[in-house]
Amino acid sequence: MKTSNKPRPLPEQVSELTTNRLSIYLRCLTELDSAGVQTISSQGLAEQFHLNAAQIRKDLANFGEFGVRGVGYYVKDLRRHVRQILGLDRKLRAAIRTGLPSNS
Numbered sequence: 001m002k003t004s005n006k007p008r009p010l011p012e013q014v015s016e017l018t019t020n021r022l023s024i025y026l027r028c029l030t031e032l033d034s035a036g037v038q039t040i041s042s043q044g045l046a047e048q049f050h051l052n053a054a055q056i057r058k059d060l061a062n063f064g065e066f067g068v069r070g071v072g073y074y075v076k077d078l079r080r081h082v083r084q085i086l087g088l089d090r091k092l093r094a095a096i097r098t099g100l101p102s103n104s
Contacts, residue, residue: 018059022082024049025056029079041072 028049032040046053060066060078063085067073083089 014062018062019086021055021059022086024051025059026079026082026086026088029075029082032075033079037075039072039074042067044072 025045028045028051032045032048040048042053042056045051045056057067064081066078066081080089
């Protein structure tokens, strides 16, 4: 793992599989955060949640360098970054139109 926590500009194309895995990582990180876990390695994350450590590192490397050599990932920080990557840190306004359009 690198020693920097610098996010990269988001890649233009991210595969649907990577996006799906990021949502899984977010669920796992949320569970770890709720349990009070402060740091975890990709191997620890993989073992605890039956994931693939190399795939975790590869997926996250698309978006920046989030791990700290000899420490692993800071759970709260990585969770925040994954939320940003998935766009879950923004509020969007939406309007829902109900009913049928009138014929008048």
